Amino acid sequence: MAGDMKPWDIAIVGAGAAGLAAAVFASAAATEEGVRLRVVLVDGARRPGAKILVSGGGRCNVTNEHVTPEDFEGGSRAIIRKVLRGFDEQRARDWFASLGVKLKAEPHGKLFPEDDKARSVLDALLGAVHGAGVEAWFGRRVTGIEVVEGEGDESAQFRLKVARSGGSSASEADEAKRDGSEPEESLLARRVILAAGGMALPKSGSDGAAFGWLRTMGHRVIAPVPSLAPLVLAESRAPGGRLRELAGVTLDLRLDLRDADGRLVASQTGSTLFTHFGLSGPAPMNLSRHLARARNDTPTIAPLLRVTLGHPSWPDTAAAERMLVAEARRTPSRRVSALLGDWYPERLARLLGDDLGTLGGLTREARREAAVRLAALPVDVSGDRGFAFAETTAGGVDLREVDARTMESRVVPGLHLCGELLDADGRIGGFNFQWAWATGYLAGRGAARLGGG
């Protein structure tokens, strides 16, 4: 096995958002202190940053004007708060401005580069990494990590096994591995920053292999499930089973997830896009992690979970029913579908109301059904589109096992963790990148032995 036996001061695994930030801030911290650190940044992809390039529809929603712990799910909100305070959204804006990327605000506080190009964000980050003198080992995939205190050099603590993939993605690296064309080497490092991502969009290089290493090293990894994934709907003849017919329609809806006893597990209100497979857009995607989490954690109750769609103006069926009584008195000959058209686009109103006739002709039972269709239409969600279509990962390393000031593992000293592989996932709106910048900043400074600040 070939190998560079002179230990690196810091080896960073993964050159996605978190790893790039960590590389820049580790080097900056060292410069601040007047020390020189040898930093190597390893990524299986020959051209890393695929996820930054596809993010925000190719425009990269870099962060948000207002980022709070409540914008995240996963581990302890108190720990998430500490991390976010360590490097907040204003610092992210200032940092990007210093790299030449000015951000502009859009609805819901989303911040995008002024030129609407994710490429500008990636180029600025890669430029900063290059300018900081960080050694980039791209096209080389880490295949294992072990603690080797004192070996080779007294101060070396980790040995990373590295496979030269020569490919631009993890799948190419895997292919090389299968056909045996992949030479292996190793590197020694005093500190390691693991920024290998979660499992979302695995073709970009993050396939969850790091979770295996972390478990072996003694970490608790909360089962990873897709987060921010579109929902797949089963089809039936009921109105809730015919929504795929509405492919292309977008509107604001409230999506409620309830357990077998009717208790609300999660609720999301916002833009919803009907598609040929089911539901996409912010509200369904934000809901997906709750459904995936509940289904994964308690498989016995999974079949009993219920998702309903309702118009945001009608929070409960009782209120909708009272309105239907009043409208039936006022305009008995009006069709139910025409009334539903007061809130919904015509195609949806007709799908929901055509078979119900006129307001005046509704039986008590049919009136109740009309109210349910407006306020809490049951839909049969067969699942989500999985990691291949998810924007991030719910689950990951238990946040209690890292020091929120330096992102150093409490289980493996010298190992710092950042980004999506930690148990925190943000909703749509730039929050996941903010998590990556903040944890990358803290891990970078922490590994340079300076801590946040």
Ligand SMILES: Cc1cc2nc3c(=O)[nH]c(=O)nc-3n(C[C@H](O)[C@H](O)[C@H](O)COP(=O)(O)OP(=O)(O)OC[C@H]3O[C@@H](n4cnc5c(N)ncnc54)[C@H](O)[C@@H]3O)c2cc1C
């Ligand atoms: C389609 C899409 C759109 C998105 N849009 C937005 C958005 O607009 N705003 C937002 O805030 N978030 C968005 N996200 C989420 C955001 O991209 C992620 O939260 C963020 O990229 C996570 O950063 P990371 O550095 O932790 O992981 P990743 O970006 O996944 O980076 C991990 C890196 O590690 C490398 N790697 C993995 N394993 C190994 C290994 N064994 N050896 C070497 N290298 C390895 C990978 O090649 C990869 O480069 C989007 C995600 C997707 C999929």
